[in-house]
Amino acid sequence: MRAAGTPLITPTIALALLAGVCGCLALPIAPEVPLSCVLAIAGLVLTARFAERRWIGAVLLGAGLAGLHAAYALDIQLPATPAQQEAVLVGRIADLPGTEPRRTAFVFDVDAGELVAGHQVRLAWYSDHGRTAPALHAGERWRLAVRLRAPRGLRNPGGSDGEMHAFADRVAATGYVLGGDRIGAAQGLQGWRDAETARITAAIRAPGERFIRALALGDTRGLSDADWTVLRAGGLTHLIAISGFHVGMVAGAFALLVRLLWWLVPGLGRRVPARIASALVGLVAATGYAAASGFSLPTVRTVLMIAVVAFAQLSRRAIGMAQALAVAAVAMLLVDPLSVLSAGFWLSYAGVAWLLWCMPRSGSSAVRDLLKAQGVATVGLLPLTVVLFGQASAAGPVANLVAVPWWSLVVAPLSVAGVALDAVHPPAARAAWRAAAWCFDIAWPLFERLGSTPLSLWRLPEASPFAVALALIGAGWCLMPRGTPGKALALVLWLPLLWPDLHAPAPGDVEATGIDVGQGLSVLIRTHDHALLYDMGPAVPDGFDAGERSVVPVLHARGIARLDRMVVSHADMDHVGGLPTVRREVPSADLQAPPGSGVPGSRPCVAGQSWRWDGVRFAFLNPPPDLPYVANDSSCVLRIESAHGTVLLTGDISHMVESRLVADDPASVRADIVFVAHHGSRHSSDEAFVRATGAREAVFSTGHANRFHHPNDDVVARWAASGARLWNTADTGAVTLRLEAGGPHAFAWRARHGRLWDATRRPGANAGLSYEGD
Structure with missing residues (x-):
């Protein structure tokens, strides 16, 4: 039994509950619902009745709850087959729509309709083929004709996991709008947020207007890629949208106002004690401000902590900040265990936990506390920042010393004051917003200059969980009190995280990674000391860019800061579209493309050209020197010959072209690994060519359910009949193949990093496709 006076929720219980949730979500498949129910009930009993086993009960409870939520999130998703389905939906736009030049993206709460009634879907309304997407506003009701599909994303080293985000947000489907009618005006909280952002835009005629919207209402739609680059380089992204600090600031300001009112009117204290009134008003203010942000995770965490303190005041019980943090974490995990899949969860709770452990309780000056808090946050959160975002900001500590007090104590209060005043005195609201924009604009150039320094943003290779654990231990050791022995040695524990083993091929070996870019091609070739990128994937003007979404993250994850050569096979957009982004983010010593292709800054690739890197020979087999540019058939065909294949x-x-290559020199096309021509089109993979390659591994680079129906069934059968093992990036995600002394070694990213939300694990997800995992 639980001893009298012993808190039911402690930091240990919170950590145990978190361990159970994370353990369940790390499984490759979701537990069966009956098993999850048993775990949850057993956990509740152990936690409530047996003090000495409460932590075991918390682990079981966390695993059971996570299993139930996972089962629900997967059950509501649209089936994987058929690949696309049309439906008519009636519902409400659930959040601020994101407007881009060619499309408007939004979340839609479906009230009635086929397939997904009662759930959320993510939709895009495109402006193309002479049609223009209408102006959409949060809170409006629409009847939409849509084309839906199960949530599906690209899977690459270092890349974002779209399937995980859809799973965590309980998104039932994604798709695009075929047409629709507005059937109701904007209403509710989201309608108010949309209208308020429009009023801020109309009131401010200054560059900083987009940031004031972000600080006042959590609306980051106006921020450009350049803005986000500056914010990431300065380690400032946690400040620009409504954060937990801002929520706490609003709650504290309203609590102080109540204290002042009670001091001016002493009679109020005889009805309600000042400490209780200030706690309740602070909680209400914090909740309202969190609502204005759309209840983002950091704001919900802070509201929960404030609620814990407020109810402690009501019950006249003292509660420490560590226990308040534990109660807030437990409340969040009980309500939404899938929140652990967001970066905000870890950064929010870890940041507060580090500060609670390391910051002095009293007797320090405000300046010293600010400096120490920044140091604690920098050291303590660096391992998480690296593993979550693959980067660290060397300019962050300096930028935050200026931005934290200026933005949080000057710009954000003025922005929030404008929102509060807008309901009672619009001219005063406009004045507050303009003052906030002026204060922001005078400081922004400083952060732009800091962001442009060479060491502002430090990209780091993908780290192993072991390296992250060591770095966290090292951070704790570094932050121990003065006099703790061996603190300098703690830096050694950071080495596997900051300078990880890049697993470069041995001299004479070669590694080829087919990057998952959707319907297109991009292949990274590594030798011992060199890297070559063959094609950069597709891009759509003002839309999807595989260079940004897939290729650059893979290069960063592999620790490649500079390419030795890039090769554009030919100038079709599904092969060259990502080139501008890759060029901007990762410089290259050389660029080759077919003669006459028009790729700017390139020199020609011509059959007969060859070079050697680290004992590996590279040679172009196509195009011939005298061939005019003829698009596909002018593709640079590259042969890479190592000691082992x-x-x-x-x-x-x-x-x-395949027939000509076989006729001219059959030995030149002999290969262990072949990246199949034209994504497996029926116009390629001639039977004689397939037989001449003798390939052991055949890789198709395609987009899931693409409109070209690549790879063609006959082509797939042809390569399978030749004895090759088949890979398709649409199913495998990125696929890495190595030619080394022990023979070819290959693995697929989805298979190696499989999770229970993986789209390919749904029944029927790969129907009709030939694919072998590792």
Whole structure:
């Protein structure tokens, strides 16, 4: 039994509950619902009745709850087959729509309709083919004709996991709008947020207007890629949207106002004690401000902590900040265990936990506390920042010393004051917003200059969980009280995180990674000391860019800061679209493309050219020197011959070029690994060519359920009949193949990093496709 006076919720219980949730979500498949129910009930009994086993009960409770939530999130998702389905939906726009040049993206709460009634879907309304997407506003009701599909995303090292985000947000489907009618005006909280952002935009005629909207209402739609680059380089992204600090600031300001009112009117204290009134008003103010932000995770965490303190005041019980943090974490995990899949969860709770452990309780000056808090946050959160975002900001500590007091104590209060005043005195609200924009604009150039310094943003390779654990231990050791022995040695524990093993091939070996770019191609080739990128994937003007979404994250995850050469097979957008982004983010010593292709800054690739890197020979087999540019058939065909085998990159060549290569020199196309031409189109993979390669591994680079129906069934059968093992990036995610002394070694990113939300694990997800995992 639980001893009298012993708190039911302690930091240990919170950590145990978190361990159970994380353990369940790390499984490759979701537990069956009956098992999750048993775990949850057993956990409740142990936690409530047996003090000495409460932590075991918390672990079981966390695992059971996470299993139930996971089962629900997966059950509401649209089936994987058929790949697309049309439906008519009636519902409400659930959040501020994101407007781009070619489309408007939004979340739709479905009230009635086919397939997904009662759930959320993510939709895009495109402006193309002479049609223009209408102006959409949060809170409006619409009847929409849509085309839906199960949530599906690209999977690459270092890349964002779209399937995980859809799973965590309980998104039932994604799709796009075919047409629709507005059937109701904007209403509710989201309608108010949309209208308020429009009033801020109308009131401010200054560059900082977009940031005031972010600080006042959590509306970051106006921030450009350049803005986010500056914010990331300065380690300032946690400040620009409504954060937990801002919520606490609002609650504290209203609590002080109540104290002042009670001091001016002493009679109020005889009805309600000042400490209780200030706690309740602070909680209400914090909740209202969190609502204005759309209840983002950091704001919910802070509201929960304030609620814990407020109810402690009501019950006349003292509660420490550590226990308040534990209660807030437990409340969050009980309500939404899938919140652990967001970066905000870890950064929010870890940041407060570090400060509670390391900051002095009293007797320090405000300046010293600010400096120490920044140091604690920098050291303590660096391991999480690296593992969550693959980067660290060397300029962050300096930028935050200025931004934290200026933005949080000057700009944000003025922005929030404008929102509060807008309901009672609009001219005063406009004055507050303009003052906030002026204060922001005078400081922003400083952060732009800091962000442009060479060491402002430090990209780090992908780290192992072991390296992250060591770095967290090292951070704790560094932050121990003065006099703790061996603190300098703690820096050694950071080495596996900051300078990880890049697993470069041995001299004479070669590694080829087919990057998951959707319907397109991009292949990273690594030798011992060199890296070559063959194609950069597709891009759509003002839309999806595989260079940004897939290729650059893979290069950063592999620790590649500079490419030795880039090769554009030919100038079709599904191969060259990502080039501008890759060029901007990762410089290259050389760029080659077919003669006459028009790729700017390139020199020609011509059959007969060859070079050697680290004992590996590279040679172009196509195009011939005298061939005019003819798109697909001018593709640069690259042969990579190592001590242990050969890789053949074929671009989009057709039967005609394949037949010529076999006729001219059959030995030149002999290869262990072949990246199949033209994504497995029926116009490529001639039977004689397939037989001549003798490939052991055949890789198709395609988009899931693409409109070209690549790879063609006959082509797949042809390569399978030749004895090759088949890979399709649409199913495997990125696929890495190595030619080394022990023979070819290969693995698929989805198979190696499989999670219970993985789209390919749904029944029927790969129907009709031939694919072998590792």
